[in-house]
Amino acid sequence: MFRRREPVPFAFLAEANRFRSNVAPPPRRRSSAGRIAGQWLLGLTIVAGLVGAVIIGTPALSTPSSTPAQQSQASQGH
Template sequence: MFRRREAVPFAFVAEADSFRSNVTPPPRQRASRSQLAGRTLIGLVVTAGLAGGLLLGLPSMRTDRTAGQGQQSEAAQGR
């Protein structure tokens, strides 16, 4: 790619950094009771879903060797 060799005045960028507005943004509105209740309910549902998934998923993640050994020992006894 070719770069331009001509000088580009970037004085406007330096001026923009030092510019401060005297306009203040409007104050934030406080959440109503129904909004707070909704946010709390959503948080509880997400937390309960994660906890339930963990509780239901833990048995499938176990590496129990006793069940596999029990079946093998019964097969070995039948020979």
């Protein structure tokens, strides 16, 4: 970064990029056991729902291979 040769009227604005605060944020509160268990249960429910949807939806997405053979046998019988 380049430095200006002329003096800056507001020096604190020129140094604002390098400013570091000495105020620390407050410490995070620890989650209770019930909240942690609730988060795990929610995550497990979502994952189980997605897995169940894939398992139930897989047969609907697959193409049946035995159906054309049965139709051709029925057409030969007539």
